[in-house]
Every structure is written in C-alpha cells, then in structure tokens.
Amino acid sequence: MNRDINVKKVRLNCFRQSKVPGVFMLQMRVPGGTVAAKYLTYVQHIAETWGDGSFHFGTRQTFDIPGIQYDDIPAVNEYLETYIREVDSEMCGADMNTVAHEPHPWDPKSGYPTIGARNITGCIGNYHCICGNINTFELARKIESIIFPSHYHIKINISGCPNDCNKAHMCDFGIIGTSKIDYHPERCLGCARCVEQCEHAATRVLSLNEATGKIEKDPCCCVGCAECARVCPASAWTRREKPLYKVILGGRTGRQTPRAGKMFLNWASEDVILGVLKNWQKFSAWVMDYKPEYLHGGHLIDRAGYKKFKEIILEGVELNPECLVAEDIFWHETEYRSNFNVKPLSMHHTAGPKA
Amino acid sequence: MINPVQPNPCKILSVKKESQHEWTYRVATDAKPEHGQFMQLSIPMIGEAPISVSAQGDGWLEFTIRNVGKVTNVIFEKTAGDTLFLRGPYGKGWPVEQFKGKHMVVITGGTGLAPVRSMLNFFAANPGYVKDVTLICGFKNEEGIVFHSELETWKSKFKTIYALDNDTKEGWRTGMVTAFVKEIPFDQWGDDYAVVVVGPPPMMKFTGLELIKCNAKAENIWMSFERKMSCAVGKCGHCRIDEVYVCLDGPVFPYTVARDLVD
Amino acid sequence: MSYILNTQQADKVLGALAEKYGVYAPKRFVNQGRYSATDSIRYDKVSSASEIVWQVKSDYPAKEVINPIQQAIFYFTEDEYRASKAKEQPVLIFARPCDINAQKIQAKILAGNGGFTDMYYERMRERVKFILMDCNGGDDTCFCVSMGSNTVDESDYAAAVKFSDQGMEVKVIDPELEPFFAGCDTCGFTPEFVKENELKVTVPDLSDKEVRLALKKHPMWQEFNSRCVSCGACTVACSTCTCFTTRDVIYGENPEVGERRRVTASCQIAGFDQMAGQREFRSTAGDRMRFKVLHKFHDYKARFGDRHMCVGCGRCTHRCPELISISATVNKVNAAVEEIKASMGKA
Numbered sequence: 001m002n003r004d005i006n007v008k009k010v011r012l013n014c015f016r017q018s019k020v021p022g023v024f025m026l027q028m029r030v031p032g033g034t035v036a037a038k039y040l041t042y043v044q045h046i047a048e049t050w051g052d053g054s055f056h057f058g059t060r061q062t063f064d065i066p067g068i069q070y071d072d073i074p075a076v077n078e079y080l081e082t083y084i085r086e087v088d089s090e091m092c093g094a095d096m097n098t099v100a101h102e103p104h105p106w107d108p109k110s111g112y113p114t115i116g117a118r119n120i121t122g123c124i125g126n127y128h129c130i131c132g133n134i135n136t137f138e139l140a141r142k143i144e145s146i147i148f149p150s151h152y153h154i155k156i157n158i159s160g161c162p163n164d165c166n167k168a169h170m171c172d173f174g175i176i177g178t179s180k181i182d183y184h185p186e187r188c189l190g191c192a193r194c195v196e197q198c199e200h201a202a203t204r205v206l207s208l209n210e211a212t213g214k215i216e217k218d219p220c221c222c223v224g225c226a227e228c229a230r231v232c233p234a235s236a237w238t239r240r241e242k243p244l245y246k247v248i249l250g251g252r253t254g255r256q257t258p259r260a261g262k263m264f265l266n267w268a269s270e271d272v273i274l275g276v277l278k279n280w281q282k283f284s285a286w287v288m289d290y291k292p293e294y295l296h297g298g299h300l301i302d303r304a305g306y307k308k309f310k311e312i313i314l315e316g317v318e319l320n321p322e323c324l325v326a327e328d329i330f331w332h333e334t335e336y337r338s339n340f341n342v343k344p345l346s347m348h349h350t351a352g353p354k355a
Numbered sequence: 356m357i358n359p360v361q362p363n364p365c366k367i368l369s370v371k372k373e374s375q376h377e378w379t380y381r382v383a384t385d386a387k388p389e390h391g392q393f394m395q396l397s398i399p400m401i402g403e404a405p406i407s408v409s410a411q412g413d414g415w416l417e418f419t420i421r422n423v424g425k426v427t428n429v430i431f432e433k434t435a436g437d438t439l440f441l442r443g444p445y446g447k448g449w450p451v452e453q454f455k456g457k458h459m460v461v462i463t464g465g466t467g468l469a470p471v472r473s474m475l476n477f478f479a480a481n482p483g484y485v486k487d488v489t490l491i492c493g494f495k496n497e498e499g500i501v502f503h504s505e506l507e508t509w510k511s512k513f514k515t516i517y518a519l520d521n522d523t524k525e526g527w528r529t530g531m532v533t534a535f536v537k538e539i540p541f542d543q544w545g546d547d548y549a550v551v552v553v554g555p556p557p558m559m560k561f562t563g564l565e566l567i568k569c570n571a572k573a574e575n576i577w578m579s580f581e582r583k584m585s586c587a588v589g590k591c592g593h594c595r596i597d598e599v600y601v602c603l604d605g606p607v608f609p610y611t612v613a614r615d616l617v618d
Numbered sequence: 619m620s621y622i623l624n625t626q627q628a629d630k631v632l633g634a635l636a637e638k639y640g641v642y643a644p645k646r647f648v649n650q651g652r653y654s655a656t657d658s659i660r661y662d663k664v665s666s667a668s669e670i671v672w673q674v675k676s677d678y679p680a681k682e683v684i685n686p687i688q689q690a691i692f693y694f695t696e697d698e699y700r701a702s703k704a705k706e707q708p709v710l711i712f713a714r715p716c717d718i719n720a721q722k723i724q725a726k727i728l729a730g731n732g733g734f735t736d737m738y739y740e741r742m743r744e745r746v747k748f749i750l751m752d753c754n755g756g757d758d759t760c761f762c763v764s765m766g767s768n769t770v771d772e773s774d775y776a777a778a779v780k781f782s783d784q785g786m787e788v789k790v791i792d793p794e795l796e797p798f799f800a801g802c803d804t805c806g807f808t809p810e811f812v813k814e815n816e817l818k819v820t821v822p823d824l825s826d827k828e829v830r831l832a833l834k835k836h837p838m839w840q841e842f843n844s845r846c847v848s849c850g851a852c853t854v855a856c857s858t859c860t861c862f863t864t865r866d867v868i869y870g871e872n873p874e875v876g877e878r879r880r881v882t883a884s885c886q887i888a889g890f891d892q893m894a895g896q897r898e899f900r901s902t903a904g905d906r907m908r909f910k911v912l913h914k915f916h917d918y919k920a921r922f923g924d925r926h927m928c929v930g931c932g933r934c935t936h937r938c939p940e941l942i943s944i945s946a947t948v949n950k951v952n953a954a955v956e957e958i959k960a961s962m963g964k965a
Contacts, residue, residue: 126654133654179654187687190865191887193849213865213881226654231939233851233884234687235658235678238650358737360691360864362699399694400876402866404894421895438697556899583893585864585883589732590739592861593883593891597912598920603732615827617834618891618899618909 005070008294012151014112015073018066025066026051026076028083029112029148031092032122032140032158033061042083050076060155061121077111084112092144100150100281100292116292117147118155125160125177132160133226134177134243139270146277151292152284155252156277162202162223162246169260172297173280174248175273178224179239180322185214188236194228201227224267244322245273250331252298257333264329267322275317283312359588362397362440368415369435373501377466378431379409379419382439386416390474391448391579391607394418395587397440401429405584405602407470408444416441419469419501445587446606449474449577454549459485460539462532462562464493464554468502470579470606471553476505479512486547488513489539493532493554496522532558536565550576551607563610576610620807621799624785628667631798635710636665642683643712643751644676645669651677652939661711670712672781675756679857679933680717681724683709684742685882687854691738691864692878699878704741710776711746714753715811716760716931718774719767720857721748723929726922727860738880747792752780753812759932761945762812764819767929769811778809821926822951824916832958834912838950839904845940846903850884852934852944853910858927861885885909911947 003022011017015024026046043063047055052067068076085108088094096106099114106113120143123129125136136158147154155171161178168174190213198206202225205218215236224244228237244267251261265272284292287300301309306329319325335341340348368381388394388408396418397403410417422431433439451474459478461471478488490513494500497519509515516535518528528535532554541548550571552562559578566576582601585591594601596616599608608616623631635641643664650658659671660678692699711717721743728739750770753762762768776792787807790796824830853859863883868876883890886906892898900906918927928944935943 130653135655177654185688189687189850189854189882189884189887191850191884193887212867213879230652231849232652233849233887233937234854234882235647235650235652235660238647238658239654241649243654356737356741357735358701359734360736361701362692364697397699397866399696399699400866400868400873402878403864440699555896581893582899583891585862586736588734588736590728590734590736590860591863591883592727592885593863595913595917598917600732615831617831618905 003070010070010073012115013073013077013110014115015068022070023066024068024070024073025056025064026068026080027058027115027119028063028065028080029088029119029144030061030063031087031120031144032137034122034124034127034137034140035087035091039063039083039087042079046076046079049079058119060119062119073111074109078109080111081108084108088144088148092141092148094145094148096149098149100152100285104149106149113149114151116149116151116153118153120144120147120156120158121166121171122158123160123166125158129160130230131163131225131227132177133179133224133239134158134160134245136160136166136177139175139177139273142270142274143277146274147280150281152281152288152297153295154280154284154297162225164248168246168248168251170251170253171261172250172252172301173277174251174261176246176248178244178246178267179226179229180224180244180267181222181226181229181237181239183215183217184236184238187234188214189234190214191233193231193233194237197227197231201225242269244269244320247273247276249326249329250298250301252296254296256336258336259331259333262326262329262331264326266324267320269320269323272317272319272323276313279313279315279317282315283309286312360395360442360586362395362403362442364438365441367433367435367437367439370433373419373503375498376422377419377501378422379417380430380433380439381415381417382441383414384416384441385414386441386444387411388416388444389448390451390477391470392444392446393470393587393606394441394443395445395584396430397442398429398433399440403440403585405445405581405587407579407581407606409469409472410476411473417473419466419472421466443587446602447604447608449551449579449607451477454485456547457485458544458548459488460491460548460550461488462491462536462550462552462554464532464558464562465495465499466501467554467558467579468492471551472502472505474551475509475513479508482512485549489516490514491516491518491532491535493518493520493558495520497524531561533561533565536562536571537569539569539571541570546572546575548575551578552576552610553579559613563614566610573610573614577607578610578613579606580608580613581606619796619799620787620789620805621802622785622787622805622807623667623799623802625668625783626785627802628781628786631802632667632670633665634798635795636663638708639710639747640705640707641665641710641712642680643670644672646671652937667781667786670781672751673754675714675760675931675933675936677933677937678855679720679931680711680713681720681857681859683711684721684746685724685728685739685860685862687882689738689880690877691880694866694876694878696874701737702877705745707745709742709746710749712749712751712779714751714756714931715770716753716756716762716767716929717857718748718750718770720929720931723858723918723925723927724860726918726924731921747776748774750775750778750809752778752809755812756815756932757936758816759935759943759945760812761815761817761819761930761932763815763930764817764821765926765928765930767925767931768813768815778807780807780809815930817932817945819930819945819948820952821915822948822955824912824955826959826964828962829955829958829964830912830916832962833951833954834908836954836958838954839908841950842904842907842942843902845942846886846907847940848886848888848903848906849939850887851937851939852942853884853886854882855933855937857929857931857933858914859884861890885913907942907947911944911951914944915948915951 122136126132249264
C-alpha cells in the first residue's frame with residue numbers, strides 16, 4: 001500500500017502506527033485507570049465501527065483500539081469528543097485550550113491534542129483495596145490537569161500502598177500512598193499481631209517489649225504501609241487523617257538503560273506532590289531549551305543531573321514538615337550497553353598496556 | 356471495699372533445692388490452706404502465678420517451684436529474708452474428710468507430687484486416718500526426682516512404687532505410672548478406697564483410663580488440674596473449661612467431672 | 619418527665635452534664651478505621667450532643683468505658699502493692715439496650731462468680747448510670763431479639779434518649795438529671811425497643827451432655843483452622859467478653875517501681891491458655907472458636923443460669939477481618955447438633 005502519512009503527527013494525536021501501512025491503534029486516556037463503565041460502550045463502538053472489533057488493555061491503562069484505517073481517523077476523533085471532554089476536561093479539569101500551560105486552542109473534533117504526558121496509571125487503591133492508603137484515581141485526576149495536555153513526556157504510576165502493585169518503581173515519577181501511624185498504647189493488648197505482620201509483610205520495624213507489654217517501633221524504616229493498623233484487633237494503631245506519599249523517581253524500562261526508580265520524596269503531602277508536578281513542564285522545557293522533543297522524562301533528569309532537577313522541581317514548593325527529600329540519588333541501570341556481566345571473559349577488554 | 360486480688364508481703368524463711376530445676380520456698384504466713392489448695396504468688400515487676408501449697412506448718416507454708424517461666428525464674432534469685440507476695444488460699448482442695456478410713460491410692464507424675472505432698476505428710480503423721488496408702492510416683496529421670504527425704508519416709512509408711520519413665524535406678528522401677536495401676540487390688544477393696552491423680556495432662560488422662568480399665572470406680576477418683584490463671588478468683592477467664600473455673604471449682608475435681616471437661 | 623430539645627439545646631444540656639459527669643458516648647474517629655478512609659466509632663468522653671454517633675452502631679462496645687482495655691490495678695514498690703485509687707466523678711454512658719444488657723452479664727462474672735467481687739469493676743460500676751440510646755434497629759449483623767437483649771427495664775437507665783437530625787427527645791427517670799432539662803419543652807416521648815431483627819438466630823439445644831461432647835469433636839470446627847486468623851478482634855469488639863491478663867510493668871530503668879496492669883485478653887489469641895513451659899490446650903483456631911462459641915451459647919448459661927452470654931450485638935461479625943459471621947457459625951452448630959442427634963437416635 002502506498003500511503004504518504006506523517007506518522008509522527010498521527011502519533012502525537014494518540015494513534016500508533018501498526019505493521020500494516022495506513023492502519024493505526026487509538027489509545028484513549030483513562031487517568032488513574034478508572035472511569036465510568038459506560039465508556040466501555042464507546043470503546044465497543046469505536047472498535048466495531050472503525051477498528052477490527054478487538055480491544056486491548058494498554059500497558060499504561062489506556063483503552064487501545066487497533067485496526068483503525070488512517071482515513072477513518074477524523075471520524076474517530078469526532079466521535080471521541082464526548083469522551084475527551086467528559087473525562088479529561090470535565091472530570092479531571094484539564095484545560096484543553098493549553099499545551100504545557102501555554103494557550104493553544106483545542107479543536108474538539110480533532111481528538112487528543114498531544115500524546116506527551118502519558119496516561120497516569122493507578123492500582124485500584126483504597127477505593128476498593130483493603131491495603132490501599134489513598135484513592136489513586138482521585139489523585140490521578142488532580143494530576144492529569146497539571147501534566148496534560150503537554151508535549152513533554154512523563155510517565156506517572158500511582159500505587160495505593162508500598163506493596164507497589166502498580167510499579168511506581170518503574171516509571172519517571174512513581175507515587176506511593178502511605179500513612180503515618182499513631183500508636184495508642186492504652187488500646188494495645190500486647191498480642192504482637194502487628195509485629196508478626198510487619199515482619200511478614202513489611203520492614204520489621206515493630207517489636208514487643210516484654211517488660212512493658214507494649215510495642216516499640218523503629219520509625220526510621222517504617223514504609224507507611226499501615227499493615228499494623230489493618231491487622232490490629234483493637235485499633236491500637238491508626239492512620240492519621242491525611243495520607244502522605246512517597247515519590248520514586250527515574251525508574252524506566254527500555255532497550256538501553258532500564259532501571260528501578262529511587263526514592264526522591266518520603267512522607268510528602270498531596271500539596272507537595274501537586275506543587276512538584278506543576279514544575280515538571282518548567283524543568284522539561286529548561287532541559288530541552290524550550291523545544292519539546294520525543295524524549296522520555298527520566299532521561300531529562302539524567303541530562304540535567306539530579307541536583308539541577310531538584311532545584312527546579314522544588315522551586316516555590318513548600319514542603320510539609322514530615323517531608324524528606326533525597327540529598328542525592330544513585331540509580332543503578334541494567335548493563336545493556338556494556339553487557340559486562342553476561343559477556344564471556346574472553347570478550348572483555350583487558351585493562352592496562354597491551355603486549 | 357475488699358480487693359480480692361491484693362497481694363500481701365511475706366518473708367522467705369528458707370530455700371531448699373529439691374532438684375536442679377525445683378526449689379522449695381518456706382514462707383512465713385498465717386494462711387491455713389486445705390490440702391491441695393493453691394496460692395497466688397507474686398514478685399514486683401515479674402508478675403503473678405498460681406502455685407500449689409506443697410507443705411504447711413505453724414506459721415509457714417511451702418511452695419515448690421519449677422524454674423520454667425518468667426515469674427519462677429526470678430523467684431530462683433530470692434533467698435531467706437527476701438520478700439514474696441501471697442494471696443489466697445484459693446480453690447477446692449482434696450476432700451480429705453471423704454478419704455477417712457479408706458484405702459488411699461496416690462498416683463503422681465513429676466512435680467505433680469507437690470499438690471499431694473502436704474496431704475501425704477498428713478497421712479504419714481496421722482496413721483490410721485486412712486486404712487493404708489498406696490503411693491505410685493513417677494519421674495521422667497533421676498534429675499527430676501523431688502522431695503528425696505520424704506520419698507524415703509513414705510517408703511517406710513506407705514506401700515510405694517517409685518518409677519522412672521525410661522531410666523533405671525536401684526530400688527526403683529522403670530516405666531510410666533500407668534503400667535503399675537494394675538497392681539492396685541481394687542477388686543479386694545469393694546467401694547472402700549479413694550484414688551488421687553496429679554501430673555501432666557496426658558499422664559492424668561491415661562491414668563484415668565487405666566484406672567477405669569482396672570475396675571476402679573470413677574466416683575472414687577479425684578484429679579488436680581493446673582491451668583493458666585491471672586486472677587484466681589473467677590474473673591480473668593484464663594482457667595475456664597466449659598462452665599467450670601479451675602480456680603474456683605478446682606483445682607481438685609472428681610473424675611466424674613474431670614473426664615468430661617474439654618479445654 | 620419527657621423533653622424535646624433542638625440541636626442547640628441538646629448541645630447545651632450535654633455541655634452542662636459534662637461538667638458534672640464524665641459523659642461517654644460513641645464518637646467518630648475520622649480515618650481511624652481498619653482500612654484507610656474509614657472511620658472508627660468507639661466510646662469516648664463527649665461534651666456536646668453533636669459529637670455523639672447515634673446513626674450507626676459503634677464498632678467497639680460500651681464495656682470499654684467500664685472495663686478499659688488497659689488499667690493500672692496496683693502500683694508497686696519492692697515491698698508493697700498499693701491498689702490504684704478510684705476516681706470519684708460520676709459517669710454517664712450513652713448505650714443501646716445490647717450494651718446495657720451486656721453489663722448485667724459482665725457483672726455475673728466480675729461481681730459475683732465464686733463469691734468474689736472484683737473491686738475495680740465494682741467501684742467503676744457504682745459510678746455509672748446509663749442513658750438508654752434508642753436503637754434504630756442496628757444493622758444486618760444484629761440479632762438482639764433472638765438473644766432477648768433488645769429491651770431493658772426502666773430501672774436499668776437514668777434517662778432514655780432518641781436522637782434525630784433535629785435534636786433529641788429525652789425521658790428522664792433519675793431525678794438527679796431533671797435539673798439539667800429545666801426550661802426545655804416537654805413531650806410524650808417514651809423509648810421504644812427493636813421488636814424484630816432482619817437476622818434471626820436459633821440458639822442450639824446443647825442440654826444433652828453426650829451431644830455436647832460429640833459437638834466438641836465435630837469436624838465443623840476445622841473450617842476455622844484455615845479461616846480464622848486468631849486475631850481476637852471479635853472478643854475485643856464483644857459486648858460481654860471479660861477476659862484479661864495481668865502484667866507487671868516497670869517504669870523506665872528503675873526496677874523497684876512499677877505497676878500491675880490489667881489488660882484485655884482474648885481466648886482467640888494463641889497463648890491464652892498456655893502455661894510457662896507447657897503446651898497449649900487449645901492450639902488451633904478451630905479449638906479456640908469452639909471454646910468461644912460454646913461459652914457464648916452454652917457454658918455461661920450453664921453456670922449462671924439466667925440467659926446466654928451473647929447479646930446479639932453482632933460486633934464480632936462486624937469486626938472480623940476474615941468475614942466470619944457468628945450467626946452463620948451458630949447455624950453450623952445447629953446443623954451439626956441435628957446431625958449428631960440423628961446419629962445417636964436422639965433426633
């Protein structure tokens with residue numbers, strides 16, 4: 001098939017190129033991975049009208065509809081208007097007439113204005129899960145209006161608790177819901193169920209003081225999972241009223257330098273999270289000299305260096321008193337580029353003067 | 356308002372080492388427990404535990420304590436002149452009145468000898484109170500033997516079978532106490548006998564079954580229970596079995612009650 | 619006399635009562651529930667009507683006010699155990715009929731069993747007057763009617779209250795409380811009791827000793843070995859459970875001075891019946907469940923005669939993290955008893 005198509009432009013519109021020239025896959029944003037079930041009829045309609053009838057759960061929790069002909073894209077985009085308006089504009093409050101906070105009128109019939117900041121993923125969080133500390137999709141919706149629409153790339157994953165089912169460790173900016181816990185010794189039976197659970201499921205920071213019959217805690221290494229509060233038979237451990245967050249920074253997959261993220265912020269308030277993300281566009285723009293290019297967010301931190309990143313990203317952000325910020329971060333990449341661990345010794349370059 | 360859990364200070368008069376792990380404390384007190392009753396014994400900062408009275412005299416009681424727990428560990432550091440705290444006596448002891456004039460059988464396992472010791476001494480001191488005493492004492496091994504001098508005294512006054520579970524000792528037999536039950540001539544005694552059994556739970560269970568097998572009547576058998584207790588006055592719930600509170604209704608139970616109790 | 623109060627008046631009266639009495643009522647503790655973004659409702663001191671949660675049943679029972687989870691019973695030095703002093707302030711407890719009936723049950727154990735009266739319970743109980751809270755029917759875990767604890771007598775409470783969004787209606791019984799309502803509008807309010815729960819529980823007939831012994835060995839209890847986690851949440855939430863452990867605690871580094879505490883204990887938690895150096899008697903969750911269920915639905919009554927220990931408040935079901943329902947468990951007991959009776963030809 002002979003088609004002259006600007007695939008980069010189409011990609012920016014959230015249609016992904018397929019093996020077959022002229023056939024694309026739509027990716028619909030689902031911030032936090034949760035929307036009203038009624039939108040599944042939209043998915044079905046698009047898939048059965050313009051797609052190949054199938055639907056794929058995107059790895060970033062998008063609704064993916066493959067098999068869409070290039071010529072049908074305008075019709076699909078027109079149909080998408082209601083979904084984009086209701087989900088991104090109305091539910092999340094994203095200003096569709098801006099890109100990266102700059103004025104940029106949106107043609108509602110033209111589909112997504114940009115693919116830049118990727119769909120924010122979330123586990124189900126405390127909307128359902130007995131372990132969750134936060135409502136993941138409510139946070140995702142608040143963040144969506146900050147990072148979208150923007151050509152600057154960022155992948156944000158939100159996990160409801162430090163079990164990190166949603167892999168906050170494997171994205172640019174991973175958010176983990178935590179709780180600060182209060183101990184009420186007057187309600188404590190000394191049964192040590194919490195000690196057992198912390199040992200089994202968390203960081204082993206609790207111990208029973210046999211002399212007092214009460215629990216002692218090493219607050220330093222508490223991950224804030226609140227498993228102690230969950231298992232206590234007498235509510236002797238309780239969560240504080242407002243949850244706090246960990247930010248795991250600079251994780252990624254990829255062919256070159258995949259790596260797990262490292263902790264950037266611990267015990268940050270929601271205001272801090274939102275404040276930091278408001279600086280994301282500024283940071284990205286600065287790194288790329290105000291010219292967005294297709295470069296993953298984590299690489300921008302590599303380019304700028306963590307210290308510079310920290311300086312820009314925390315600008316004007318008032319840290320809550322509990323909030324801790326990483327002094328420095330040392331990531332550890334998988335050695336794809338050197339392969340020195342998997343290469344036979346004979347293939348390694350020898351050090352020192354050659355004979 | 357009376358506080359039934361108020362501990363009272365008592366002086367330790369002497370400490371006697373019965374075995375490596377079992378020590379007997381003689382404590383000054385005016386309490387006059389019945390044979391088989393127990394007291395709550397406590398030490399500040401360590402806590403409280405029920406201990407059976409293993410001997411008694413004018414103005415003193417003896418407690419034989421095995422070094423197994425938190426409380427008992429610290430008691431082992433106490434010496435004559437130190438203070439212990441007591442409250443009690445509590446519970447139902449041996450119905451000694453009912454034993455009067457009968458053939459008496461006492462079967463013990465290990466430190467189960469402690470709760471019958473004062474009664475055995477009473478029988479030894481009052482010949483004729485019961486017709487005769489058959490005493491079967493089992494210990495795990497030689498190190499576990501307690502009350503050496505009394506065992507000697509009783510040997511001369513009672514029909515005795517002393518045994519070690521798996522060990523041999525001169526003048527002693529080898530085997531579980533259950534193995535010797537069949538040597539008791541219940542058939543010759545009609546209804547004129549009483550049996551008391553004290554020891555670890557499995558020992559009591561199997562001895563009870565063996566006694567019935569050897570034609571002993573359930574109505575003529577008594578057992579003494581040991582259970583965890585915090586209060587000893589029917590409040591804390593630790594010692595309850597079915598509708599029975601061991602601290603109030605026991606520790607001594609008729610076998611007709613004891614055999615049906617399910618923890 | 620009965621009175622009707624709007625919310626402002628109700629707050630004012632509660633404020634005045636709180637100056638004289640320690641007033642305890644179910645209160646909402648935001649975000650302190652087992653799961654995040656859930657609240658915990660438990661008894662605490664209140665000084666206004668608006669703090670009182672009347673719309674739903676509390677997660678924890680009223681017994682916590684009278685038998686706190688933890689209390690110092692003695693202060694000790696090397697040579698003395700000195701009983702903790704009683705507080706003098708009189709106490710008012712807002713409670714539903716289940717919680718008031720539960721105190722009659724607790725009293726049988728704590729202020730009577732074996733002829734011993736627990737001083738700590740009695741001296742607290744003497745200070746307490748109940749204010750009956752009109753029960754709006756509870757929730758789907760409640761079965762008070764089946765357990766005969768849906769009603770109380772007028773002698774059991776000092777006043778009866780029915781809360782609404784508009785305020786409260788009160789019937790004052792105890793003349794001591796009358797002055798607090800001076801000037802309030804009178805009305806014809808009299809408390810009503812729940813007549814029927816959605817949930818009905820048939821108490822098994824365990825009068826036959828052989829049946830009972832067979833039930834204890836019945837395989838039905840094994841289900842709980844895998845389901846129950848032995849956490850004890852059910853007994854902490856129970857309106858009637860009384861069990862406690864005493865624990866000596868030293869202050870700081872000085873081993874000479876400390877206190878003897880009474881701490882709530884649970885027969886469901888491992889170690890409840892364990893003596894130093896010995897094996898547990900009830901070593902499985904099934905054993906412990908059997909022990910608890912039979913206490914609530916047989917053993918207590920066998921000893922004290924008047925009624926069953928369970929008041930049907932449903933809090934054990936409500937608080938169980940493994941979703942074990944006491945009513946479903948009792949139904950399983952009923953089925954097992956039928957099966958046993960049939961096999962013994964006693965049906």
